[in-house]
Amino acid sequence: xxxxxxxxxxxxxxxxxxxxxxxxxxxxxxxxxxxxxxxxxxxxxxxxxxxxxxxxxxxxxxxxxxxxxxxxxxxxxxxxxxxxxxxxxxxxxxxxxxxxxxxxxxxxxxxxxxxxxxxxxxxxxxxxxxxxxxxxxxxxxxxxxxxxxxxxxxxxxxxxxxxxxxxxxxxxxxxxxxxxxxxxxxxxxxxxxxxxxxxxxxxxxxxxxxxxxxxxxxxxxxxxxxxxxxxxxxxxxxxxxxxxxxxxxxxxxxxxxxxxxxxxxxxxxxxxxxxxxxxxxxxxxxxxxxxxxxxxxxxxxxxxxxxxxxxxxxxxxxxxxx
Numbered sequence: 001x002x003x004x005x006x007x008x009x010x011x012x013x014x015x016x017x018x019x020x021x022x023x024x025x026x027x028x029x030x031x032x033x034x035x036x037x038x039x040x041x042x043x044x045x046x047x048x049x050x051x052x053x054x055x056x057x058x059x060x061x062x063x064x065x066x067x068x069x070x071x072x073x074x075x076x077x078x079x080x081x082x083x084x085x086x087x088x089x090x091x092x093x094x095x096x097x098x099x100x101x102x103x104x105x106x107x108x109x110x111x112x113x114x115x116x117x118x119x120x121x122x123x124x125x126x127x128x129x130x131x132x133x134x135x136x137x138x139x140x141x142x143x144x145x146x147x148x149x150x151x152x153x154x155x156x157x158x159x160x161x162x163x164x165x166x167x168x169x170x171x172x173x174x175x176x177x178x179x180x181x182x183x184x185x186x187x188x189x190x191x192x193x194x195x196x197x198x199x200x201x202x203x204x205x206x207x208x209x210x211x212x213x214x215x216x217x218x219x220x221x222x223x224x225x226x227x228x229x230x231x232x233x234x235x236x237x238x239x240x241x242x243x244x245x246x247x248x249x250x251x252x253x254x255x256x257x258x259x260x261x262x263x264x265x266x267x268x269x270x271x272x273x274x275x276x277x278x279x280x281x282x283x284x285x286x287x288x289x290x291x292x293x294x295x296x297x298x299x300x301x302x303x304x305x306x307x308x309x310x311x312x313x314x315x316x317x318x319x320x321x322x
Contacts, residue, residue: 016056024076057081070102099148111135143178161186164291179289187271195267196282209240216251226254255311
């Protein structure tokens with residue numbers, strides 16, 4: 001169904017926005033009014049979906065926080081218009097609105113709607129919790145710009161680890177970072193990283209550290225291996241991953257390549273048994289990411305294990321003060 005999306009501030013928003021939220025959340029879902037109407041409305045952008053004849057059918061809001069994160073909320077479609085693609089169109093519009101503006105999108109999804117948001121490129125990042133008597137889970141999208149560029153490509157489960165069968169190509173650092181974060185953010189246990197150095201632009205970032213830290217602390221059997229050629233840049237300048245490794249030595253380990261043995265000429269990152277981010281060389285941000293490629297991951301894992309077994313620990317990093 002064709003819809004148009006209109007954007008308003010709360011001060012100039014038409015009454016239709018409040019009416020739809022009142023009908024869906026307060027009357028249908030029994031959300032207490034004091035929880036539905038909050039101060040966030042004043043700082044958010046509000047979106048109204050209307051049919052070609054101007055019939056209002058759905059709403060959503062979008063606001064930002066200080067960490068370059070956009071938050072989507074209060075998405076609602078009137079009962080008579082559900083199942084017609086209006087929610088998908090509204091969500092695609094919000095993602096397009098966020099492209100180039102936010103590095104990350106977050107939302108709180110009702111449990112029954114998880115698959116809907118997964119089809120749009122969001123993944124679960126919390127345990128279930130209760131909100132206004134309704135089971136919810138937090139979800140995030142770490143590649144809104146890539147998703148917006150891929151709109152209409154026909155991907156059924158974009159960016160979903162273990163579910164998205166199509167590879168994603170990248171030719172820029174921004175594309176590499178979005179794909180790398182999306183893969184790492186869904187890793188449940190094993191993360192293996194091979195590169196020439198732990199480049200500060202790629203790996204010494206607050207969001208990447210957060211994702212690796214979450215993985216290291218989430219699972220008692222988590223295994224994070226960092227395999228590099230040169231540790232001197234890490235010794236000369238503090239690095240967030242090195243500091244994290246020294247605080248969690250049983251979960252994160254780093255080794256140096258033994259150049260007397262064969263080694264790979266292309267860097268890569270492996271996530272669990274199916275995710276891979278592969279670069280064509282150590283210099284350029286060019287390559288591909290796959291979220292469901294167990295065959296390639298198996299082959300690269302064997303190569304990684306061979307290099308890891310021949311590698312050595314960094315004595316200088318071990319002696320650095322925390």
